[in-house]
Amino acid sequence: MSIEYGVEQVKLSTIIEDIRHDATYVIPNLQRPYVWSPQQVTMLVDSLFRRWPFGSLLLWEVKSDAFPSDEEGIPSRPFWEVVDRADAGSDKTTSKKGAPSTYQMVLDGQQRIQSLVIALGGDQWGFQLHDAEWAQALDVRGGNSWKHWSKAYMCLDLERFEEEWEAKAKLVRKMEVWRILNWAILDPANSGGKSLGYRPKNYKCPVDASEEFPGRFIRLSRIWNLVENGLSQDEYLTRVDELLNEYKVHNDKCDMLRNPLANFMTIVERVKTESLIHSLKIKSFTSTSQWTKDDYSDAIVSIFTRLNTAGRTLTQEEITMAWLTVYWEPAVTEGKDAGKCIDELLSLFTDLKFVLETDKIVSLVSYIWAVHKLNGRLLEPKDYLKGAIIQKMAKEVAPMWQSLKKWLSSGAQLVRDRNLVKSQGSFNAVIAFLTWYQLAYSRLEELHTKVVVGDSLEKQLQEMANTFLDRWIFGSQWANVWAVSAVDNFKNFASDLSDLHSKLAKCTADDFIPILNGGVSQLMNRVADKASDQIANITARGRQGVGAYYYFLWVWHRLNEQRWNMSKIPMRDGTKKAPRLEVDHCVAYQWWKNQVEAEINRKFEDFHGTDEERSLIAPDGFETKDDAISFINKLGNCSLLDKYFNIVKSDGQMWAFMKEVKEFKEGTFARPAWENALQLPACMTEPDSNSLSDLQKAIEERDLKIRKELAEFIAGSRVRVDV
Numbered sequence: 001m002s003i004e005y006g007v008e009q010v011k012l013s014t015i016i017e018d019i020r021h022d023a024t025y026v027i028p029n030l031q032r033p034y035v036w037s038p039q040q041v042t043m044l045v046d047s048l049f050r051r052w053p054f055g056s057l058l059l060w061e062v063k064s065d066a067f068p069s070d071e072e073g074i075p076s077r078p079f080w081e082v083v084d085r086a087d088a089g090s091d092k093t094t095s096k097k098g099a100p101s102t103y104q105m106v107l108d109g110q111q112r113i114q115s116l117v118i119a120l121g122g123d124q125w126g127f128q129l130h131d132a133e134w135a136q137a138l139d140v141r142g143g144n145s146w147k148h149w150s151k152a153y154m155c156l157d158l159e160r161f162e163e164e165w166e167a168k169a170k171l172v173r174k175m176e177v178w179r180i181l182n183w184a185i186l187d188p189a190n191s192g193g194k195s196l197g198y199r200p201k202n203y204k205c206p207v208d209a210s211e212e213f214p215g216r217f218i219r220l221s222r223i224w225n226l227v228e229n230g231l232s233q234d235e236y237l238t239r240v241d242e243l244l245n246e247y248k249v250h251n252d253k254c255d256m257l258r259n260p261l262a263n264f265m266t267i268v269e270r271v272k273t274e275s276l277i278h279s280l281k282i283k284s285f286t287s288t289s290q291w292t293k294d295d296y297s298d299a300i301v302s303i304f305t306r307l308n309t310a311g312r313t314l315t316q317e318e319i320t321m322a323w324l325t326v327y328w329e330p331a332v333t334e335g336k337d338a339g340k341c342i343d344e345l346l347s348l349f350t351d352l353k354f355v356l357e358t359d360k361i362v363s364l365v366s367y368i369w370a371v372h373k374l375n376g377r378l379l380e381p382k383d384y385l386k387g388a389i390i391q392k393m394a395k396e397v398a399p400m401w402q403s404l405k406k407w408l409s410s411g412a413q414l415v416r417d418r419n420l421v422k423s424q425g426s427f428n429a430v431i432a433f434l435t436w437y438q439l440a441y442s443r444l445e446e447l448h449t450k451v452v453v454g455d456s457l458e459k460q461l462q463e464m465a466n467t468f469l470d471r472w473i474f475g476s477q478w479a480n481v482w483a484v485s486a487v488d489n490f491k492n493f494a495s496d497l498s499d500l501h502s503k504l505a506k507c508t509a510d511d512f513i514p515i516l517n518g519g520v521s522q523l524m525n526r527v528a529d530k531a532s533d534q535i536a537n538i539t540a541r542g543r544q545g546v547g548a549y550y551y552f553l554w555v556w557h558r559l560n561e562q563r564w565n566m567s568k569i570p571m572r573d574g575t576k577k578a579p580r581l582e583v584d585h586c587v588a589y590q591w592w593k594n595q596v597e598a599e600i601n602r603k604f605e606d607f608h609g610t611d612e613e614r615s616l617i618a619p620d621g622f623e624t625k626d627d628a629i630s631f632i633n634k635l636g637n638c639s640l641l642d643k644y645f646n647i648v649k650s651d652g653q654m655w656a657f658m659k660e661v662k663e664f665k666e667g668t669f670a671r672p673a674w675e676n677a678l679q680l681p682a683c684m685t686e687p688d689s690n691s692l693s694d695l696q697k698a699i700e701e702r703d704l705k706i707r708k709e710l711a712e713f714i715a716g717s718r719v720r721v722d723v
Contacts, residue, residue, distance in 0.1 A: 003296065004283040010057075012048075012275040015113065018104075019079050020121050025104045025113070026076040028060075029325055034083060034114050037137045038127050038183050041115040041154065045220075046178035048116070049271055057279040058108035076105055079117050084128040086149035086195070102284065119154040120224045126153035127183070135206035138183065142204030149195045150185055150207045155217040156264075157182035158249065158257065165260050172263040184217040185209040215249040227269040236262040320379070320390055321362045327394035333401045338394065341401055348409045352416040356427065364431045367494060368404065369393050371435055376498030378491055403442055411437035411465075418469060418723050423551060425477030428486070432493045433472050436523070437465060439497065440516055443504040447512065460513050467719050468520045472527075474555055475714050479530035489526070496522045528714055535710045540633040546583045552710060553583060553640045558722040559709050566677040567640070569663050581640045585632060586684050587695060590651035592632040595692055600625060619692050631696065636703025639678060654685040679705055 018024045036044075047054050106113060118125050128151040131143035161180045168174040185207050187193035193209065210217050226239050240261045244254050285296045321342065328338035336344070346361045370378050373396055383389050397404070411434040415421055424430050440461060447457075476482065481489040500519035507515050540546045557567040585592075599619040607614060622628035655671070663669045675685060681698045683690040712718040 004286070006281050006283065008279055008281060009276040010279055011273075012116065012277055013272045015277060016117055016121055019113070019117050024102075025059075025106060026078055027110050027114075028076050028105050028107065034080060034111060036111050036115050038129075038134075038152070038154075039137050039139075041119055042178050042181050042183075044112060044115050045119050045154070045181065046176065048275060049177040049267070051271075051275075055109060055112055057106060057113070057277055059279050059281045060105040060107050061281055061284045062103045062105055063284045076103075079114055081118075081122060081125045082128055082151065083114075083118065083126075085133065086128050086130050104281070107282075120221050122221055123219055124153075125221065126151060131206055134183075138206055140206045143206035145203075147195075148197065148199065148205075150205060151187060151193055152183040152185050152207045154220045155182055155184045155186070156180060156220055156223060157184070158216050158218065158253065159213075161260070161264075162253075162257065170260070172260050172267065175264075181220065182217065183207055184213075185211075186217065186219065215247060215253065218243060218247050223265060223268055224272060227265050227272055229269065229273045231269065233262055233266070236265045240265065320366055320393075321358065324362070324390060324394050324397075327391040329395065329398045332398050338398075341405075345405055345408065348405075349412055352412050353421050354412065354427075360427050363428075364408070364434065365397060365404075366393070367431050367490075368435050368438060369397050371439070371494055371497045371501055372396075372400075374498075376491075376495040378494055403445075404438065407438040407441045408434055410441065414465060414469060415473075418466065418720075420469065420473050423477075423554070424473055426482035426486075428482055428490055429473055429476045432476075432490075432497070432523070433469055435494075435497050436468070436500070436519065439501050439504055439519075440465070443507070444512070447509050457509060457512065461516070464513070464516060464520065466723075467716065468524075470555075470720055471524060471714055471716060474551060475524060475527045475531040477551070478534040478714075479527035480534065481527055481530070492526060493523060496526070524714075524716075531714050532711050535707050535714070538635065540635075541630045543589050543633060546585070546633050546638050549583050549635050549638050550640070552635065552706075553638060555713060555720070556706050556710055557640055558720045559713060559718050560677070561721045562673075563677040563679075564722050566669065566674045569661065569669060569674070581642060583638050584641045586637050586639055586654055586680060587632060587687050587699070588651050588654070589632055591653070591687065592695075593629050594651055596625065596628045599692060621693055621696055628692075631699070634699055634703050635706055636699045636701070637684070639680075653688060654680075656686075658685065 015025060044054060118127070128149055129137070131145045131148045131150055134150055134152070135141065135143050157180060160182060161175075164175045164179045165172065185193045185205075186209075188211060189196070189209075194205065208217070222243065226243065227236075231239075237258055240258055241254075243261075244257070249257070321338070324338040324342075328341075330337050333341050342358060342361050342365070345365075346356060346358055349356055349361070366379060370376060373392075379389070412430075414437070415424075415430060415433070444458065444461060496519070499522070500515070503515045503519075504512075535552065538548060538552065540548055558564050596619055600617055603617050604614070607617065616624065618625050619628045622631065658664055658671070658674075664671065664674075671685075674680075675682060679702050681702075683694055683698050684702070687695055709718055
């Protein structure tokens, strides 16, 4: 399905004028924030004066009768007049006056256009930054304070102008513009130019101030606004005189700078009148028999996500966040807007060592809302351009936010406490668990307010949460539900959780635990069979492939108390480096390979067949040599062992290294107890005097035991003992 668009050229001066007055150019809220630094703005202006290309625009034409609507579209914001990163309350945006026939949403090109607007748009347009950020941006020393801030504007620095003019043999056309521009404080300190408060006597502000250097700085925007097409040199000289007088430039400078400044203004005139920006404009929606509003909305989202955000795909959650920001009611969340609430929750997860972006937190909130309010129906892509849907979400989530934050924080803490932050196959697994956790504990809290609930109920819930979390994280990962049909699986889990929510809403204290058990069973039934199949069938053909066993062994080492106590022994022979667990072979790979080749060579001695038949010779019990060699990579021959112990094992026997470990050397632990706990028969730790067939049998038996215990873990009949 096609979408109507047009290609046109627009004067840069027209765009800046339209942004300054009536704000007909706006930015969708789903755009990333403005991130450019003052130095980047300077270099962009320099490129503009060099007549170098600096990109095109992607615009979305939106009719004024639909644009402010609460029903559809994308919430937007005007461009900034003052970019305040010091959080001092000086953020200012361009005004929205009048009602033009159409608005232009800038889907791509925001950073460049915003930068040019700051530099050329108006007399009070600039940056308000902490002094430390100014020092970094301008690459100067001094003022490295995150307490104090300064507000500065792009200016023509007359001192630099004179130096550059002299350096270029007094030829204005050869001057490099970036060398004559500077960011300067033009407002007095007591009128918003700098933060108030104590500064040491030796404190040096990183930004020059006009009150300290009178007559040195002229706003670049003033020059931009003064130039007009077709003015003569004399007319420019007159305007230069007025400008120099206004900025109180010293008389001895005026005569020398009059002509070069007039010449510079003619250059500014050409840039202003001749600079064109190519734009691709998506036309407003027009309904046809084959082109519905949903089709159009889906196309807009796809275009934006594919062409914008610096090549990074824009997520649906980021669009949701844009709407939440508009419709959130801070009055019910302690005065905090949606962005602040989401950031606080993200910070809680970050403190617990989760590595997440904001969109994952939005996805979590959206998922819980769907379970609570939409019968588990997750939002479809077309829903994200319908403000009415997200408006409902914002109005329903905000009142429950404090409770939501409490239980999500508690649930995430449990994930951390059980050492599962890095074990999750997908954060979606955590989202599903946290939704279950929030449903369970918020209902328990409600029951507490209605009746006296004994401690046993809370203890039962805590035990259930522990075991369910373990089984769920690994079961869903091993069932591969986050890779195959991930979207459908995520929806099915939401439906199950919504069903649980409905049952919990009607339950009493007596049937609370049985209902929760039923919810756990319903979720686990969706993953248990596939997880068990994976446990039964996972194998590694190559030596390096045994890393795939890591989490299977991670769990298995923790399913028996004696085994776990023995597993904690740091397998080191004196090194003080911190242990680093890796999957490694119990019977060394190279040792086994050498024995396989030796066995084949022994068979060669009495062999008299063809070369083809000779190539098929393998040890007893194996069809081919490759099968025999790869056998040693079975799960039953692997454990999680310390890297610094095993990395030097080569073709040696395991016990040869074990006996050098301090705990064994000093008799703290006995070899038989350690081998028994890890279900390692002596023939595997000291294989030299054993046949390949004996080792094969021992490894296969251990393999079956490991897989059986893991299957019991998924079924819920075995639990972790390490926490």
